[in-house]
Amino acid sequence: xxxxxxxxxxxxxxxxxxxxxxxxxxxxxxxxxxxxxxxxxxxxxxxxxxxxxxxxxxxxxxxxxxxxxxxxxxxxxxxxxxxxxxxxxxxxxxxxxxxxxxxxxxxxxxxxxxxxxxxxxxxxxxxxxxxxxxxxxxxxxxxxxxxxxxxxxxxxxxxxxxxxxxxxxxxxxxxxxxxxxxxxxxxxxxxxxxxxxxxxxxxxxxxxxxxxxxxxxxxxxxxxxxxxxxxxxxxxxxxxxxxxxxxxxxxxxxxxxxxxxxxxxxxxxxxxxxxxxxxxxxxxxxxxxxxxxxxxxxxxxxxxxxxxxxxxxxxxxxxxxxxxxxxxxxxxxxxxxxxxxxxxxxxxxxxxxxxxxxxxxxxxxxxxxxxxxxxxxxxxxxxxxxxxxxxxxxxxxxxxxxxxxxxxxxxxxxxxx
Amino acid sequence: xxxxxxxxxxxxxxxxxxxxxxxxxxxxxxxxxxxxxxxxxxxxxxxxxxxxxxxxxxxxxxxxxxxxxxxxxxxxxxxxxxxxxxxxxxxxxxxxxxxxxxxxxxxxxxxxxxxxxxxxxxxxxxxxxxxxxxxxxxxxxxxxxxxxxxxxxxxxxxxxxxxxxxxxxxxxxxxxxxxxxxxxxxxxxxxxxxxxxxxxxxxxxxxxxxxxxxxxxxxxxxxxxxxxxxxxxxxxxxxxxxxxxxxxxxxxxxxxxxxxxxxxxxxxxxxxxxxxxxxxxxxxxxxxxxxxxxxxxxxxxxxxxxxxxxxxxxxxxxxxxxxxxxxxxxxxxxxxxxxxxxxxxxxxxxxxxxxxxxxxxxxxxxxxxxxxxxxxxxxxxxxxxxxxxxxxxxxxxxxxxxxxxxxxxxxxxxxxx
Numbered sequence: 001x002x003x004x005x006x007x008x009x010x011x012x013x014x015x016x017x018x019x020x021x022x023x024x025x026x027x028x029x030x031x032x033x034x035x036x037x038x039x040x041x042x043x044x045x046x047x048x049x050x051x052x053x054x055x056x057x058x059x060x061x062x063x064x065x066x067x068x069x070x071x072x073x074x075x076x077x078x079x080x081x082x083x084x085x086x087x088x089x090x091x092x093x094x095x096x097x098x099x100x101x102x103x104x105x106x107x108x109x110x111x112x113x114x115x116x117x118x119x120x121x122x123x124x125x126x127x128x129x130x131x132x133x134x135x136x137x138x139x140x141x142x143x144x145x146x147x148x149x150x151x152x153x154x155x156x157x158x159x160x161x162x163x164x165x166x167x168x169x170x171x172x173x174x175x176x177x178x179x180x181x182x183x184x185x186x187x188x189x190x191x192x193x194x195x196x197x198x199x200x201x202x203x204x205x206x207x208x209x210x211x212x213x214x215x216x217x218x219x220x221x222x223x224x225x226x227x228x229x230x231x232x233x234x235x236x237x238x239x240x241x242x243x244x245x246x247x248x249x250x251x252x253x254x255x256x257x258x259x260x261x262x263x264x265x266x267x268x269x270x271x272x273x274x275x276x277x278x279x280x281x282x283x284x285x286x287x288x289x290x291x292x293x294x295x296x297x298x299x300x301x302x303x304x305x306x307x308x309x310x311x312x313x314x315x316x317x318x319x320x321x322x323x324x325x326x327x328x329x330x331x332x333x334x335x336x337x338x339x340x341x342x343x344x345x346x347x348x349x350x351x352x353x354x355x356x357x358x359x360x361x362x363x364x365x366x367x368x369x370x371x372x373x374x375x376x377x378x379x380x381x382x383x384x385x386x387x388x389x390x391x392x393x394x395x396x397x398x399x400x401x402x403x404x405x406x407x408x409x410x411x412x413x414x415x416x417x
Numbered sequence: 418x419x420x421x422x423x424x425x426x427x428x429x430x431x432x433x434x435x436x437x438x439x440x441x442x443x444x445x446x447x448x449x450x451x452x453x454x455x456x457x458x459x460x461x462x463x464x465x466x467x468x469x470x471x472x473x474x475x476x477x478x479x480x481x482x483x484x485x486x487x488x489x490x491x492x493x494x495x496x497x498x499x500x501x502x503x504x505x506x507x508x509x510x511x512x513x514x515x516x517x518x519x520x521x522x523x524x525x526x527x528x529x530x531x532x533x534x535x536x537x538x539x540x541x542x543x544x545x546x547x548x549x550x551x552x553x554x555x556x557x558x559x560x561x562x563x564x565x566x567x568x569x570x571x572x573x574x575x576x577x578x579x580x581x582x583x584x585x586x587x588x589x590x591x592x593x594x595x596x597x598x599x600x601x602x603x604x605x606x607x608x609x610x611x612x613x614x615x616x617x618x619x620x621x622x623x624x625x626x627x628x629x630x631x632x633x634x635x636x637x638x639x640x641x642x643x644x645x646x647x648x649x650x651x652x653x654x655x656x657x658x659x660x661x662x663x664x665x666x667x668x669x670x671x672x673x674x675x676x677x678x679x680x681x682x683x684x685x686x687x688x689x690x691x692x693x694x695x696x697x698x699x700x701x702x703x704x705x706x707x708x709x710x711x712x713x714x715x716x717x718x719x720x721x722x723x724x725x726x727x728x729x730x731x732x733x734x735x736x737x738x739x740x741x742x743x744x745x746x747x748x749x750x751x752x753x754x755x756x757x758x759x760x761x762x763x764x765x766x767x768x769x770x771x772x773x774x775x776x777x778x779x780x781x782x783x784x785x786x787x788x789x790x791x792x793x794x795x796x797x798x799x800x801x802x803x804x805x806x807x808x809x810x811x812x813x814x815x816x817x818x819x820x821x822x823x824x825x826x827x828x829x830x831x832x833x834x
Contacts, residue, residue, distance in 0.1 A: 201654035236673045237618035242720045244676045247712040256653045259661045283704030286765035295664040348703035
């Protein structure tokens with residue numbers, strides 16, 4: 001159980017800048033997560049790890065899903081990165097073992113870490129796609145129990161609990177949020193574009209997601225949208241090199257998510273709700289905030305969908321169902337009040353930190369993925385943050401994350417790195 | 418005819434910063450562009466302006482295409498912007514009359530202007546979509562003749578000639594490039610994503626576009642890709658407000674175009690070729706250049722499509738058909754040598770000008786579109802450029818455009834604005 005008594009950000013004569021809190025790392029779930037938790041009758045269709053001698057994969061319902069090598073590269077040099085499946089025996093134990101992870105965190109100056117799922121995918125969409133939704137719900141609950149009780153439970157002052165939700169049923173999601181909030185959950189995984197998962201958008205007029213937002217707001221649970229959580233990467237063309245698709249993906253999908261939320265009615269209906277653009281980068285944010293303001297400034301009189309309909313003389317002849325009023329919309333203020341940008345390595349974004357906002361940015365280390373700064377995370381962070389004042393460094397390294405996630409980490413251990 | 422003898426950028430004791438050269442404005446083609454130029458037998462299917470008493474539209478083949486109001490808002494306040502069709506009688510004459518345009522340019526401090534087409538769309542894709550390709554070619558030629566001889570011919574030291582090409586036939590395009598280069602063309606309109614127009618990508622293994630690049634390189638013609646020239650705007654969802662789609666469009670499509678070119682073999686095969694991201698903005702460029710470098714740094718050993726195939730031990734077992742070597746690719750140098758970013762109003766990009774590069778950026782005024790800074794273009798430009806040194810201001814306002822397009826404008830007239 002996580003201590004719910006969050007303390008004010010520590011201030012003193014000087015800031016401890018030797019450690020960081022990473023709001024985006026990843027677990028590779030150990031083989032027993034589901035098998036030891038779902039009732040016996042579901043076990044043959046719940047995720048179980050199979051090694052048939054030639055390959056290793058998760059068997060779930062009728063699917064066989066290996067762990068891609070690129071998801072577990074910690075300790076490997078980039079010449080050895082590969083998307084080919086990797087068995088647990090070739091992974092660094094920190095991928096799946098919280099005690100080994102703590103050693104790796106100590107080495108890299110990572111005081112606390114919030115971890116996203118691997119087999120369930122970044123917002124648990126694997127279970128949303130499951131055929132047997134009774135099993136899906138059990139799998140969501142099993143993951144959350146394991147994440148909160150076992151992974152975070154191994155060192156409650158070092159791991160920030162992040163839950164997944166049953167995306168296919170908002171009422172079930174509300175129950176699961178309540179259940180996990182009781183156990184200390186601080187964030188929930190959501191999709192950067194639920195439409196790509198066959199789910200309603202954040203603009204949905206039927207307010208499909210409202211119960212989820214209400215529950216998250218009530219429990220002060222942060223809505224975390226990890227890049228890739230739409231299970232969709234657009235290619236510019238079929239014959240474009242994969243490198244183009246990879247370089248394009250994060251900024252493009254995350255900017256779409258940001259604009260969706262800023263122009264949706266959600267923040268207006270749930271003023272306490274906060275979102276994090278996990279592994280979304282920050283360098284693109286100033287451009288898109290500015291562009292959103294320009295579009296509003298120049299087009300809001302006519303382009304609000306179903307909104308201000310003008311006659312030829314510019315008189316408003318109809319003003320209908322757009323739920324927010326574009327004439328008073330202040331996207332920059334909404335960003336400040338509700339959105340947190342997250343970066344691993346982002347020179348452009350840090351150079352424009354005044355625009356993004358020093359209170360709205362958090363650092364990530366992305367262990368054990370290929371974009372990770374591990375094992376040199378804290379040293380690398382200081383290289384990036386050079387020139388900022390100590391208070392701002394502290395906010396980006398720890399302070400903003402600790403405040404947003406109401407998390408008081410353990411007193412830093414002696415550095416081993 | 419445009420003077421082909423380009424002179425070195427003028428330098429002296431001080432720079433004349435009273436005027437700018439805009440590399441993105443628009444013409445609304447006058448009614449006679451095609452009717453007075455195509456042979457008689459084609460005239461009933463060539464574009465002709467029809468006003469049937471209730472509406473005004475272009476009739477071309479079997480299509481009826483009005484001019485959207487949003488494409489001709491010069492002189493209107495934003496409360497009156499509307500996408501509803503607008504007749505010529507309600508447009509400011511500067512939209513379609515070069516002499517009236519010059520007066521408007523004088524008023525706003527616009528010393529020279531390069532104009533994109535309206536009815537043919539931003540890269541002439543209207544004629545690519547035409548059914549009768551004999552007529553299409555005649556229409557392309559008629560547009561180019563009108564643009565170079567009449568529009569630019571009205572003031573050869575004030576208008577930079579920009580041509581369209583027959584996209585459907587590279588050999589015809591080569592001929593048209595040669596023909597127009599003789600008459601002074603300095604740029605050609607291309608698509609930010611030709612795949613969306615049913616055409617091969619810049620990665621095409623059959624090198625569909627190579628003759629075009631060779632001809633453009635030979636004639637020092639700049640490849641200009643205007644935002645929207647793929648005739649495609651992605652929406653995040655069907656129910657997202659139109660404002661989201663509009664705010665997302667430019668950065669997203671232009672960044673895809675930039676990455677396509679940087680990872681294509683084109684710049685390596687045509688080292689003299691240069692491209693401009695017309696109305697593409699610049700604020701997103703630092704983030705995507707950095708991201709491209711990160712992806713290369715970490716993923717190039719395995720992710721080059723069909724490229725470096727590694728075995729489990731990291732040995733290269735195959736190294737095949739990716740035409741460029743990702744191990745030596747320097748995207749930032751390619752950008753410096755080949756790419757020009759263009760901005761109307763871009764605080765984020767100007768704040769990171771050192772990263773984008775002061776030699777690689779040009780200003781635009783976008784007359785008569787809704788994003789235009791007209792009639793306060795030069796004043797607005799100076800507000801944006803505040804804090805830069807005079808040499809850099811001069812480069813952004815004029816110098817880079819004059820050098821890139823080999824264009825020596827008239828000696829500035831007395832300002833009337």
